[in-house]
Amino acid sequence: MTTANGRMKRQRGEIEELPSGSLRVKVYAGIDPITRKRHYLTETIPAGPTARKEADKARTRFLAQVDERRNPRTRATVDQLLDRWLEVLDVEASTRQGYVKS
Numbered sequence: 001m002t003t004a005n006g007r008m009k010r011q012r013g014e015i016e017e018l019p020s021g022s023l024r025v026k027v028y029a030g031i032d033p034i035t036r037k038r039h040y041l042t043e044t045i046p047a048g049p050t051a052r053k054e055a056d057k058a059r060t061r062f063l064a065q066v067d068e069r070r071n072p073r074t075r076a077t078v079d080q081l082l083d084r085w086l087e088v089l090d091v092e093a094s095t096r097q098g099y100v101k102s
Helices: 051-067 078-088 093-099
Strands: 014-017 023-031 038-045
Touching: 014 051, 023 051, 038 051
Parallel strands: none
Antiparallel strands: 014 023, 023 038
């Protein structure tokens, strides 16, 4: 794909072939606001005659989700989210003790 000035346009997302013949689709979705790590949307497409076509569809779907900001923004665990919530929670000390793990 080229742009108006003749330069090659960088393709977003990648489709990687796995040793099993399956295809892994991976699209960058930004920085996770909780863990502060890079966040990717991924899907594995089983090997088969239509695998490449299905992988292209998945990549296009992921790109649309990212562009429209409909993708999950975090992969944080419930434990990580609760720890973050407890940092900003404004309750009495006795209530907090009931919430925190022993």
